[in-house]
Amino acid sequence: MELRELTPILQHPATLRSEQIEKLKKLVDTYPYFQPAHALYLKALKNKDCFKYNNALKITVAHTTDRSILFDFITSEVFNQNEISAQIKQNSEYIKSIEVNSIDDISIDRSVTIDDALKKQVEATKGVLDPNLFKQKEEQKKHKKLEEKLQLGKPLEFNPNETHSFSEWLKITSFKPINRDTPEKNEAPLTNKLDTIDKFITENPKIKPTTYTPKPKLIKDEESSDDSLMTETLARIYVEQKSYEKAIQSYRILSLKYPEKSTFFADQIKAVKELRERNKINND
Numbered sequence: 312m313e314l315r316e317l318t319p320i321l322q323h324p325a326t327l328r329s330e331q332i333e334k335l336k337k338l339v340d341t342y343p344y345f346q347p348a349h350a351l352y353l354k355a356l357k358n359k360d361c362f363k364y365n366n367a368l369k370i371t372v373a374h375t376t377d378r379s380i381l382f383d384f385i386t387s388e389v390f391n392q393n394e395i396s397a398q399i400k401q402n403s404e405y406i407k408s409i410e411v412n413s414i415d416d417i418s419i420d421r422s423v424t425i426d427d428a429l430k431k432q433v434e435a436t437k438g439v440l441d442p443n444l445f446k447q448k449e450e451q452k453k454h455k456k457l458e459e460k461l462q463l464g465k466p467l468e469f470n471p472n473e474t475h476s477f478s479e480w481l482k483i484t485s486f487k488p489i490n491r492d493t494p495e496k497n498e499a500p501l502t503n504k505l506d507t508i509d510k511f512i513t514e515n516p517k518i519k520p521t522t523y524t525p526k527p528k529l530i531k532d533e534e535s536s537d538d539s540l541m542t543e544t545l546a547r548i549y550v551e552q553k554s555y556e557k558a559i560q561s562y563r564i565l566s567l568k569y570p571e572k573s574t575f576f577a578d579q580i581k582a583v584k585e586l587r588e589r590n591k592i593n594n595d
Contacts, residue, residue, distance in 0.1 A: 321347055329359045349374055350384055357466055364466035365551065382477050457589075460582045461550055541565055546579070555587040 317338075320327050335352040342348060349371040356364040368385070375381045458464070546561035559580050566576040 317348075320351055324351065324354055327351060327354055327358065329355060331355060332359065332361075343374060346371075346375055350381070353385065360466060362464040365464070368467070457582055457585055461579065461586065462547060463551065467544060467547060467551070541568065550583060550586070553590070555583055558583050 316331075316334075320331070332352070332355045335348060335355055338348045339345065339352050349367075353364065353367055353371055356367055371381065372378060541561055541564045543565060546558050546565065549555070549558035549561055562576045562580045562583070566573045566580075569576075
């Protein structure tokens with residue numbers, strides 16, 4: 312990608328087109344520490360709803376010194392915008408510009424003739440082609456439906472309020488920051504705070520009341536984690552990482568948190584269990 316093509320995109324990321332993906336991929340391969348190129352490549356994959364997005368996000372994180380800036384970018388309105396609105400506008404203007412020729416006429420007789428010809432072609436192929444050859448195997452259909460339901464391989468979408476989900480995703484990814492000769496900046500304070508929260512939830516420390524404080528009668532809560540931090544994105548992260556028990560527990564918490572969507576979450580739990588069993592069979 313030449314500089315004259317890259318500069319306008321850097322200035323206006325919303326103008327990025329999906330056909331520029333390959334050029335950006337070559338650019339990040341050639342200059343792996345050029346962080347703006349990684350960010351633009353991510354947006355191009357997001358626009359295309361490409362399955363490569365999640366892995367590319369991991370690589371971008373590894374090459375990013377300040378992850379809070381990256382988080383702000385992928386949750387921004389500019390990043391989540393795609394080409395659809397521009398394409399719709401362009402197509403609408405094109406359709407309006409088309410002139411209808413009043414001389415052209417598709418007669419009823421011509422339509423009937425075409426219909427008869429198609430019927431003859433269908434009759435001629437009967438007995439020659441086996442319809443079963445064109446039927447997808449039921450098992451393949453089931454697997455595909457399961458993956459679509461759980462959105463496996465789909466880009467993970469974070470919003471500005473999901474810093475905990477993003478932090479959790481960073482911790483469970485296998486990528487580590489790239490070692491550089493120059494000293495790296497300290498990690499963002501936000502991530503450090505979230506790590507402290509996670510540690511507090513995991514250790515579940517018991518706070519002893521003072522002798523003069525009356526002991527209240529409380530119902531013991533078996534689930535000590537902070538449910539307010541649970542999101543659908545985090546549940547999807549657990550599914551992607553094959554942490555099925557955590558994913559099931561996450562959807563149960565979400566079902567209690569959002570009772571109006573309990574049917575949807577129950578369906579997700581069922582799908583996760585099916586996926587877990589399928590993977591067990593494949594591994595045996």
